[in-house]
Structures are given as C-alpha cells and as structure tokens.
Amino acid sequence: MSKARAALILTLAVLALPAQALESLKIAAGARGNWETAAAELGLTSGIFKKHGLAAEVLWTQGSGETLQATAAGSADVGIGLGLAAAMAAWVKGAPILPIANASTGPDLYWYVPAASPIRSLKDAAGKTMAYSTTGSSSYMALVALGKLYKVDIKPTGAGSPSATLAQVMSGQVDIGWAGPPFGIDQVEAGKLRIVAKEEELPDFQNQTARIMVSPVNFIRNRPQALAAFRAAYSETLDWMYQSPDGMKAYIAFSGVSPDVAKRVREDFFPKKALELNRLSGVNEAMRDAVEMKFLSAPLTAEQQQAFFASYAK
Numbered sequence: 001m002s003k004a005r006a007a008l009i010l011t012l013a014v015l016a017l018p019a020q021a022l023e024s025l026k027i028a029a030g031a032r033g034n035w036e037t038a039a040a041e042l043g044l045t046s047g048i049f050k051k052h053g054l055a056a057e058v059l060w061t062q063g064s065g066e067t068l069q070a071t072a073a074g075s076a077d078v079g080i081g082l083g084l085a086a087a088m089a090a091w092v093k094g095a096p097i098l099p100i101a102n103a104s105t106g107p108d109l110y111w112y113v114p115a116a117s118p119i120r121s122l123k124d125a126a127g128k129t130m131a132y133s134t135t136g137s138s139s140y141m142a143l144v145a146l147g148k149l150y151k152v153d154i155k156p157t158g159a160g161s162p163s164a165t166l167a168q169v170m171s172g173q174v175d176i177g178w179a180g181p182p183f184g185i186d187q188v189e190a191g192k193l194r195i196v197a198k199e200e201e202l203p204d205f206q207n208q209t210a211r212i213m214v215s216p217v218n219f220i221r222n223r224p225q226a227l228a229a230f231r232a233a234y235s236e237t238l239d240w241m242y243q244s245p246d247g248m249k250a251y252i253a254f255s256g257v258s259p260d261v262a263k264r265v266r267e268d269f270f271p272k273k274a275l276e277l278n279r280l281s282g283v284n285e286a287m288r289d290a291v292e293m294k295f296l297s298a299p300l301t302a303e304q305q306q307a308f309f310a311s312y313a314k
Helices: 003-016 035-045 064-072 084-092 138-149 162-170 185-189 217-222 224-243 245-255 259-269 283-292 302-308
Strands: 023-030 054-061 078-083 097-105 110-114 129-132 155-158 177-179 193-198 209-216
Touching (some): 035 054, 035 078, 035 097, 054 064, 054 224, 064 078, 064 097, 078 084, 078 138, 084 097, 084 283, 084 302, 097 217, 097 224, 129 162, 129 177, 138 155, 185 259, 209 217, 217 224
Parallel strands (some): 023 054, 129 155
Antiparallel strands (some): 097 209, 110 193
C-alpha cells in the first residue's frame, strides 16, 4: 500500500469518528436584556460556551421567583439572579438548591412613574401601588426597605418583568414601576419616565450581594465538570463583554438599546467587580432583612452558612 493511500485511509477514519459530545446545560435567568444576566445569552451566541464544551439553552423568566421554581424543580441546571435572602429562605424550607456564584453585588434597581404622574418621590406614594418582580426577589426586598426608610405605606405589587411592569404602569394598573438598567433608561433620558426612587438610597445595600446563581444539589454533586465548565465559560464571557468591542456590539444587538445607553449601563451601573463570580458580602444584612420580612424565622447558624455556601465559587 502506498504512503499516500495509507494517509488517505487514516484521514477518512479520523473524519468518521463521532465529534465529542457537548455537555447540555439549561440556564434560567430573569430580566432579559439586562447587562447583569446578558452573559447567559452572549456566552451561547458568541461560541464561548461551546468552546468550554457546553451546549447551553437559556430560559428567560419573569423574575427570581420563577427562576427559583425552575431550578428547584430540576428544569434548569443553573438559575441566575436570585435574591440572596430568598435563596436562603428557600433552602431552609427544603428547596434542593445551593448557591454557586455571585450574580450581582451592589444596588442597580430603580422605580419610576410616567412623566405626567403627580408622584415626585416616595413621600408622595402613600397608598400607591409600587411594583416588584416576584415575591422574595431583590426588587421586593429593596421595595420593602425603601418603604421603611421613608416611612411611607406603599402597596407592594408583583408585576413581573420590567417590560410587563411598564405595560401595567402605562395602562394605569400600577402607579410606580420597577426596572433595572438598561430597561427604560432611554425613556428616562427622553423625559417620558421619571425616576422616583433608587436602590442605591439604601445604605445597607451598597456592598451587599444582591443576587446570586444557584444550582440543584443533584447537578452540583453529579456533574461537577459541567459546573466547572459553566463557571469558566461565564467568566470568560464577562471578560469579553467588558474588554472587547465585539462584546459590546453583541450586547447592543441582544438588548436593542443604543450604543450610548449600553455604554452608560456598563460603566455607571455594573462595574466589573460587581459581577465577579466569587464575590460575597452583606450576608448578615441579608439575613436580618429576611427575618424582618418573615422569610426566615431566624438567621442561619454558622454551621448552616457553611453548608449553604459550600459550593460557592472560590
């Protein structure tokens, strides 16, 4: 047999081998279009997840309540954007989930009214309906805290996603809407909406881990390589979003916002350190708020905290 023929046979044999299978991964995340959770989608469309051996699928939810349900039920391998206090409360009650990484640290949410509304601040909001996404979410915790801070009797109203909330605000069903950038920023700058409260007004929220990522316990135990690949892929995607012009272009195409709004969102609302996967702070404050709002009957003990954060990104 000639060398050329032998080489051809070897090449054909290699081509006939099955391609290495990608590890399937289902991700649940809220606030579609938000910079904070965009890496879930951009890691997929950019090919970064595939590079790490993952075939990812993203399910966009109305908020952390739906994300928690999907993850606890095992319908999602990773849930992104759960309020820290709500996740602790769910775990204490037996939900088979554990935190695996930080999603966002620090305040970024805001509440708004239409330009024609007589409400200028929360001091004018007594008896008014004020939106949050789902019960136990970071928007809910911040809303209740704002009501206490300004000593105003507001009516917390679950309104779902920012887009669903805006529709309810503009139709008069809800007095005060909630959002996270970039949603609504262009309308605020155009004078169509007016911000009446910000999460950053809450002193205890300044350096508190607001939202985390969680996974089902079975996923953590049985698929450690997939979890490690997800963390690596997500981290690389974040680096790409902050460092590469292509990352910003991809985000603009995904979110539908203007380049100016996208740049403002990244630079003013989400410094990269706020999204570092291993960041964790303000746990005691989160537990205190959870107890005050009756999500927890008591703060987690030191042993419980060790068990709860055992799988957190190092």
